[in-house]
Amino acid sequence: MLLQLRNIFKWVQQGGQRVFLLKDINLEVQEGEFISIMGPSGSGKSTLLNVIGMLDTFDEGEYDFLSESVHTLKEKHRSNLYKEYIGFVFQSYHLLDDLTVEEN
Numbered sequence: 001m002l003l004q005l006r007n008i009f010k011w012v013q014q015g016g017q018r019v020f021l022l023k024d025i026n027l028e029v030q031e032g033e034f035i036s037i038m039g040p041s042g043s044g045k046s047t048l049l050n051v052i053g054m055l056d057t058f059d060e061g062e063y064d065f066l067s068e069s070v071h072t073l074k075e076k077h078r079s080n081l082y083k084e085y086i087g088f089v090f091q092s093y094h095l096l097d098d099l100t101v102e103e104n
């Protein structure tokens, strides 16, 4: 197994209320799988990808990546995992003319 999310919640406080951005997300991905995440605008796709990609944190639940417990890792260890395994093409990306394709 490549990664597993168990009961992931993410929320923000708004006017004393808890507004959920992710609510009880469970997901298992095997190595080599090719996956699309679909949903209406505002449903939380980018938030979920940022959590999976270790660019953002979550408030509750457990996340295992290659049998590392991402939710318990120190920032340094997590960013090493990110650097070694995660590639991101952002929705609004900014390529630099002066860099090669590889450097970008």
Ligand SMILES: Nc1ncnc2c1ncn2[C@@H]1O[C@H](COP(=O)(O)OP(=O)(O)O)[C@@H](O)[C@H]1O
Residues within 6 Å of the ligand: 012, 021, 039, 040, 041, 042, 043, 044, 045, 046, 047, 048
């Ligand atoms: N930091 C934040 N504070 C408050 N609301 C947020 C925050 N980040 C995302 N949201 C809200 O969470 C919802 C999900 O956003 P997002 O993950 O960008 O959805 P999608 O990518 O599916 O369009 C949206 O309603 C968005 O406004």
Ligand SMILES: [Mg+2]
Residues within 6 Å of the ligand: 045, 046, 047
């Ligand atoms: Mg989005």
